[in-house]
Amino acid sequence: MQTLKSNNESNSEAERRIERLSLHLNPILNLTWNHHPLEMENCSRGKKLIVDANSLTGYMRGKYRDIQEKVFDYFNANPQLQTPLEISKDNHRELCMNQLLGLVREAGIRPLHYVVHDPAKYFAILEAVGSVDMSLGIKMGVQYSLWGGSVINLGTQKHKDKYYDGMDNLDFPGCFAMTELHHGSNVQGLQTVATFDPITDEFIVDTPNDGAIKWWIGNAAVHGKFATVFARLKLPNYDAKGISDMGVHAFIVPIRDMKTHQTLPGIEIHDCGHKVGLNGVDNGALRFRSVRIPRDNLLNRFGDVSRDGQYTSTLPSVNKRFGATLGELVGGRVGLAYSSVSVLKVAATIAIRYSLIRQQFGPPNQPEVTILDYQSHQHKLMPMLASTYAFHFATTNLVEKYAQMKKSHDEELVADVHALSAGLKAYVTSYTAKSLSICREACGGHGYAAVNRFGSLRNDHDIFQTFEGDNTVLLQQYRTSRLLHSVAVRLQKHSKPLGQFGAWNRCLNHLLTLAESHIESVILAKFIEAVQSCPDPSAQAALKLVCDLYALDRIWNDIGTYRNVDYVAPNKAKAIHKLSEYLSFQVRNIAKELVDAFDLPDHVTRAPIAKQSGAYSQYTQYVGFE
Numbered sequence: 216m217q218t219l220k221s222n223n224e225s226n227s228e229a230e231r232r233i234e235r236l237s238l239h240l241n242p243i244l245n246l247t248w249n250h251h252p253l254e255m256e257n258c259s260r261g262k263k264l265i266v267d268a269n270s271l272t273g274y275m276r277g278k279y280r281d282i283q284e285k286v287f288d289y290f291n292a293n294p295q296l297q298t299p300l301e302i303s304k305d306n307h308r309e310l311c312m313n314q315l316l317g318l319v320r321e322a323g324i325r326p327l328h329y330v331v332h333d334p335a336k337y338f339a340i341l342e343a344v345g346s347v348d349m350s351l352g353i354k355m356g357v358q359y360s361l362w363g364g365s366v367i368n369l370g371t372q373k374h375k376d377k378y379y380d381g382m383d384n385l386d387f388p389g390c391f392a393m394t395e396l397h398h399g400s401n402v403q404g405l406q407t408v409a410t411f412d413p414i415t416d417e418f419i420v421d422t423p424n425d426g427a428i429k430w431w432i433g434n435a436a437v438h439g440k441f442a443t444v445f446a447r448l449k450l451p452n453y454d455a456k457g458i459s460d461m462g463v464h465a466f467i468v469p470i471r472d473m474k475t476h477q478t479l480p481g482i483e484i485h486d487c488g489h490k491v492g493l494n495g496v497d498n499g500a501l502r503f504r505s506v507r508i509p510r511d512n513l514l515n516r517f518g519d520v521s522r523d524g525q526y527t528s529t530l531p532s533v534n535k536r537f538g539a540t541l542g543e544l545v546g547g548r549v550g551l552a553y554s555s556v557s558v559l560k561v562a563a564t565i566a567i568r569y570s571l572i573r574q575q576f577g578p579p580n581q582p583e584v585t586i587l588d589y590q591s592h593q594h595k596l597m598p599m600l601a602s603t604y605a606f607h608f609a610t611t612n613l614v615e616k617y618a619q620m621k622k623s624h625d626e627e628l629v630a631d632v633h634a635l636s637a638g639l640k641a642y643v644t645s646y647t648a649k650s651l652s653i654c655r656e657a658c659g660g661h662g663y664a665a666v667n668r669f670g671s672l673r674n675d676h677d678i679f680q681t682f683e684g685d686n687t688v689l690l691q692q693y694r695t696s697r698l699l700h701s702v703a704v705r706l707q708k709h710s711k712p713l714g715q716f717g718a719w720n721r722c723l724n725h726l727l728t729l730a731e732s733h734i735e736s737v738i739l740a741k742f743i744e745a746v747q748s749c750p751d752p753s754a755q756a757a758l759k760l761v762c763d764l765y766a767l768d769r770i771w772n773d774i775g776t777y778r779n780v781d782y783v784a785p786n787k788a789k790a791i792h793k794l795s796e797y798l799s800f801q802v803r804n805i806a807k808e809l810v811d812a813f814d815l816p817d818h819v820t821r822a823p824i825a826k827q828s829g830a831y832s833q834y835t836q837y838v839g840f841e
């Protein structure tokens with residue numbers, strides 16, 4: 216990679232970026248870089264790597280295929296529980312609840328058990344459930360990661376004793392009520408209050424103004440019986456000022472009667488209405504008027520209030536308590552990053568399988584050409600396939616780290632998982648969202664038929680970029696450890712006249728680029744580890760090829776930046792381009808084996824155009840031809 220470097224030795228962002236990639240790239244690309252790409256193209260364009268598909272599939276499969284198959288089998292055996300293409304919002308919500316009830320009570324899959332004891336297995340279930348219907352995946356996530364996770368992680372033993380079984384068996388459907396109309400990303404700005412009443416030993420939960428109405432709350436509009444409500448804990452007469460604001464805490468608030476399902480007094484619930492996607496999830500808005508809850512309903516792991524109104528915490532400041540509280544909720548973000556990759560796998564599989572059978576145009580008097588043989592088509596889909604592999608290994612590693620963190624509570628690991636989950640969630644979900652449109656377009660008009668799935672995948676997945684932390688906000692969480700010299704200097708320069716917040720804003724685009732570049736190099740490092748650990752030589756060779764394409768494509772995507780600072784000379788830029796085209800061609804040759812290794816059977820992908828045999832006939836039958 217040294218050959219790429221021009222004389223310009225400035226300590227620039229581009230330089231750091233390419234150095235990060237090349238650091239990992241050198242061992243893997245040595246062979247490639249020793250040859251001129253055109254030379255390679257001439258001598259071996261026709262050569263195809265032979266891949267042992269079974270070995271590759273086995274390597275990709277992971278430990279939890281059995282439980283995923285149990286999910287698929289359950290829904291295959293219960294066609295009445297499969298989501299039809301056309302369904303009203305209200306019916307979709309009921310169906311989604313019935314799907315979840317069926318899974319838990321009939322198929323015997325108990326997600327809460329795995330949330331607590333085997334998070335990696337929980338995420339595997341979430342992946343499988345999301346491929347049945349993404350609304351079901353999110354509904355399950357609201358019940359078990361958010362409502363269940365908040366009680367288990369922010370509460371203490373008394374809360375587990377009281378709520379675990381009901382959350383587990385769905386007797387207690389619940390919500391996670393954090394977001395308000397005026398405050399989403401800025402959780403510290405929440406305004407809902409919970410004031411301690413020492414006379415009755417209760418908290419009084421209030422919505423002080425309409426900006427504090429809880430908004431977008433999953434499970435609230437129809438099914439929820441309880442909500443974990445995030446509110447400012449206020450203690451009257453705690454200090455000389457009268458009422459003390461102890462910061463944002465979480466409280467369990469019953470919202471509907473257990474028997475009649477009527478909304479409880481003091482609580483007003485409205486439906487957030489029809490959404491762009493995920494209409495199987497019943498998002499609602501909640502307003503509280505002097506709702507009284509027992510003192511015990513404070514989820515008191517990080518801060519408690521005694522009978523006489525004294526506040527105690529093992530953590531010294533509001534900020535530390537807030538950080539610890541949000542830190543415990545990182546599992547939702549891990550789940551989204553992981554699930555986003557499975558959406559990308561489904562979309563890439565449909566687009567590539569179809570592109571391998573679709574033929575258009577060709578040389579005179581010869582058979583038409585398969586569209587995946589067009590260079591432009593390879594350019595659209597092969598780097599995407601490579602990225603899917605890269606994200607698979609990176610998010611699998613994230614899930615493993617998260618599972619270790621839950622066991623060990625090791626502080627370094629906690630910080631690592633926090634930063635990694637923020638970066639990966641933001642990077643992967645943004646990439647998947649863009650790729651879904653590319654996949655639709657790659658399938659031409661037939662990609663636009665709802666039955667071929669791109670529309671619902673795109674609409675349902677789109678919000679992954681916003682919830683569990685808006686992507687732009689999340690990418691700013693490398694704040695202390697990853698600042699590069701250049702941006703540090705800029706921040707320092709602007710801090711004096713603009714203050715810290717203003718300086719941060721002045722450098723924001725720079726910082727976001729740095730965050731992306733960092734996460735790209737982390738993804739690549741995990742991919743390289745996965746290539747090196749692959750035991751089967753043919754599968755390893757295939758993975759190496761895909762990894763090379765991933766790395767080179769990332770450099771090519773930012774070639775403008777490298778050229779701007781003269782880090783990559785024009786002839787080198789051209790060589791990079793040629794080489795990535797060549798690698799795309801090589802990956803195309805094994806594209807079938809690579810998508811087969813995702814192990815997504817036809818009943819999971821479902822799109823007729825992606826069926827592994829008789830795609831056209833299945834499609835014609837779908838519209839009514841015999």
Ligand SMILES: Cc1cc2nc3c(=O)[nH]c(=O)nc-3n(C[C@H](O)[C@H](O)[C@H](O)COP(=O)(O)OP(=O)(O)OC[C@H]3O[C@@H](n4cnc5c(N)ncnc54)[C@H](O)[C@@H]3O)c2cc1C
Pocket residue numbers: 357391392393394397398399400401430431432433490493498678681682683684685686687688
């Ligand atoms: C379908 C759906 C389901 C949801 N489910 C739940 C739920 O169950 N429980 C719950 O509590 N919440 C839920 N939410 C809310 C979700 O978590 C919030 O939408 C999310 O946190 C973002 O907040 P916001 O919508 O207020 O956006 P904002 O924070 O207002 O962001 C708006 C825009 O401003 C930008 N922006 C904001 N701050 C910055 C900054 N510092 N720097 C640069 N740019 C910035 C963002 O990038 C974004 O583009 C749900 C939302 C939806 C749509």
